[in-house]
Amino acid sequence: MIKTNKNIQECDVLVIGGGIGGLMAAIAAADAGARVIVAEKSDTRRSGSGTTGNDHFNCYIPGVNADSLEECLKEFRQSLVGKGSYDVSIQKLFLERTFEVVQDWHSWGINMKPHGEWEFNGHAFPGRKRVFLKYDGRNQKPVLTAEAKKRGVVIENKTPIRDYLTDANGQIIGAVGVSIKNTEPELKIFKTKCIISCTGNASRLYPSITPSQMFNTAHCPCCCGNGRAAAYRAGASLINLELPNTHAGPRYFERCGKATWIGVLSDPEGKPVGPFVTKPNKELGDVTADVWHGVFNDRFKDGTGPVYMNCTETSPEDMEYMIWGLNCEGDTSLLDAMDKQGIDLSRHMVEFGQYNPMLIGRGIEIDEKGATKVPGLYSAGDETGNFRSDIAGAAVMGRIAGEAAAAEAAARPAIDDQLETHEVVKxxxxxxxxxxxxxxxxxxxxxxxxxxxxxxxxxxxxIPRSENLLRTGLKYLIDLENAALGAVGCKDSHELMRALDAFDLALMGRLIFLTAMERKESRGLHRRSDFTFTNPLMDDMMLMIYQLNGEPVTDWRKSW
Structure with missing residues (x-):
């Protein structure tokens, strides 16, 4: 029998995941007077999709990139991260508070204006306002970790959390996970008044573009939907799971940062494939792939591809700027690989490709304070389903959730439940x-x-989805889970962590099958061969899934 650590740690606010969202939530909750613990699967100094850096921060700086919040909101809702089935009320609140976070980050030592002024470029349309601030995020994780520790936040690294614990009234009272600090794992229990779930993306649910290399992913491969799974089991609603979300970048070497490239997406002859730019443009990038998500696969299939990132006409000054930006984004391994292979971007085009689906912006349903339908449970960052803004969204909504959770915790009485005997722990x-x-x-x-x-x-x-394919896939997945429960074995704590990841991914898969069957239309990359049209009556409708008496239930609501 696996051992249980008898030292139950107590706090007011327990943050699950020490990425950008989790650290910002912890800092905000501590600033509000809460006792805070961060339970992190890896190490907060280098974890999550922001681990090695980022270089674009979506924000509104009054009088700089837009004359009004409404003007910025309009452009944001046409961007890669703002367009889709999201709640406008949360998007507006997010933008209202972006500048304060930008200023704080800069004062803490994350360089938000590396060239001396606020600089907006990339992910942009010609002649339109630009909403992505260029910054140098290479040190963001160590800086935020240090800021959290300054405030007395306790960080428990190597402690992935499996389940959120609730009392008889469905209120959060704790969490349980597995400490992987040693070869021999042990259960770790936390008692808390509020949880902020910030576990990031759900990588490894679909194959990498190189299927034999499971960890060749554009986003953190250790983020496996654990927070979504735990929140769902605790009673939260998940939303937008059925709508596939993809990223793109260098083919066979999955990395984020396509807006960092200063070039033109081109066909094999070097001709532009999109209508937005014909020459490399530092301010714009090439927004074609943000609008036409399937450009790489479509061109590949119809014989006019592959599609390349063409930087052969990029000026030496812009080339230097681009290489600097890729370093800020954390794409150093990509730069090293190109250097070793003798790839000269001024002479060689680089083939780009579409990666398989991931779940950023598909997940836990939250309100304007980051609260879920489970009392005491909040969420922020990539795992939320009705709001998305990637790195900036994690930072700002993490702060908002931290403030709200601290206020709720302050109003709650002490927890006297015996968590060691909780049914979920057993x-x-x-x-x-x-x-x-x-x-x-x-x-x-x-x-x-x-x-x-x-x-x-x-x-x-x-392959287009259909009722028959989805039902068949769901049956196979359930059969696979049942077989795995009786067959998978683990030699140490690391293997146990990965096995638990796989069971959470299987749960996410089941919920995707169920919601994809419920959405009887084609929308975006959710293409149905038996429902080929897009239903305009569903334009502002979002699909939720949650548990009722232990069974999954789907429901629809209008966007807020």
Whole structure:
């Protein structure tokens, strides 16, 4: 039987995940007087999708990039991160508070104006306002970690959380996870008045563009939808899961930062494939892929591709600026690989490709304060489903959720529940014990690869979805989960963590199948062969899924 650490740590606010959203939530809650613990799967100094840096921060700076909030909001809602099934009320609140976060980051030592002034470029349309601030985020994780520690935040690294604990009234009272600090794992229990779930993307649900290399992902491969799964099991609603969301970049070497490139997306002859730019433009980039998400696959299939990032006409000054930006974005391994292979961007075009779906902006439903339908449970960052703004969204909504959670915690009485005997703790103890006692069992990797295969074949983007395919894929996935429960074995804490990741990914897959069946239309990359049209009556409707008496239930609502 797996051991349980008898030292139950107590706090007012427990932050799950020490990425950008989690650290900003922790800082805000501590500033409001709360006792805060951050439970991080890896190490907050280098974890999450912002681990090695970023270089674009979506924001509104009055009088600089727009004359009014409404003007900026309009442009934001046409951007890569703002367009879609999201709540306008949250988007507006987010923009209202972006500048204060930008100023704080700059004062803390993250260089938000590296060239001496506020500079907006990339992800932009010709002749329109620009809403992405260029910055140097290479040191953002160490800086935010230091700021959290200055405020007395306790950081528990190597502590992935599996489940959120609620009382008989459905209110948050704690969380349980697995400490992986040593080879031998042990359960770790936290008692808390509020939780802020900030576990990022859900990578590894679909295959990498190089299927044999599971961790070749544009976003953090350790973010596996754990917060979404825990929130769903605790009673929260998930939203927009059925709408695939993809990223693009260098083919076979998955990396973010396509707006950092100063070039033109071109066909093999060097001719532009989009209508927005014909020459490299530092202020604009090439927004074609933001608008035409399938450009790479479409051109590949119709014989006019591949599509390349063409920087052969980029000026030496802009080339230097671009390389600097890729370093700020954290794409140093990509730059190293191109250097080793003798790729000269002034002479060689680089083939780009569309990556498989991920779940940024698909996940936990929140309100304007970051609160979910579960009392005491908040969420921020990439795992929220009715709002998206990537790095900036995580930072700002993390702050908002931290403030709200601290206020709620201050108003709640002390928790006197005995968490060691909580039913969810006992269930996790039993599951982990089974996996650890089966050392000669099947590998978690085989389980994860099988999940990816099923998701790609039956709920992917290359083959249109249909009722028959979705029902078949769901059955296969349920069969796979049941088989894995009796077959997967783990030798140490690391393998146990990965196995639990795979079970959470399987849950996310099941919910995607169910919601994709419910959305009986084609919309964006959710293409149905049996419902080929886009229903205009559903333009402002969002699909939720949650548990009722232990069973999944879908429901629709209008955007706020």
């Amino acid at each position: 269930e996790l103890q039993e599951l982990c014990s089974q996996l650890m006692e089966r050392e000669a069992g099947d590998s978690w990797k085989d389980f994860n690869y099988a999940i990816q295969q099923l998701m790609n074949d039956y709920a992917g983007i290359s």
